[in-house]
Amino acid sequence: MKALLDKMSLARWIILISLLASIGLGAFGYSLHGRRMALEQALAGEVPKVSLDLQNLAKRHTVLTKQYEREGLQGQSDPVTYIRTIAAGRDVQIGDTQVDPPQETQPMPGVLDTRYTIKPSNRDRGFGRLNIANFLFKLESESRRMRVTKLRLEPEAKNVKPENILENDSWRWEAEVTSRTKIESPTKP
DSSP states (O other), rough: OOHHHTOOOOOHHHHHHHHHHHHHHHHHHHHHHHHHHHHHHHHHHHHHHHHHHHHHHHHHHHHHHHHHHHOOGGGGTTTTHHHHHTSSSSSOOOOEEEEOOEEEEEEEEEEEEEEEEEEEEEETOOBBBHHHHOOOOOOHHOOSSEEEEEEEEEEESOOOOOOGGGGGGEEEEEEEEEEEEEEEOOOOO
């Protein structure tokens, strides 16, 4: 063996190391080829099913997110907070509101109507019709249950002649909204 190593020249050492490196790289390449073939089979077989599942879940998430956003704050578990949040919104700019204690009525069996009377906290300040309309529109559009049932508008200025109302588009207002919910009736034996 020592005689073989003594006869090795630099060129033969380079050839031997290159041969061993080629064998190692060939084995590594073959293992990578096996992994690539397994991934291609998974791509052809499993990925379409997984992508359909992912697409269906994304659509379901979108629907649930839109329902959540329509309901307002946590599905209107606290309608007074919902009303005040809408009033303070950037598009509405009504500001602080006073919400009277709710009045509940049962117009028909299995249905409960809860009425909330909303007024601005400052009764002397007037608001533009656009702000009032945006507030009432957002109350209804962002909730499936809440509807505006009454609205009272008075010009801010006192003793205004009907022909001069539009000169100062500032109004004092009071609104009533109703939240209708279904109630479960106990079954009769």
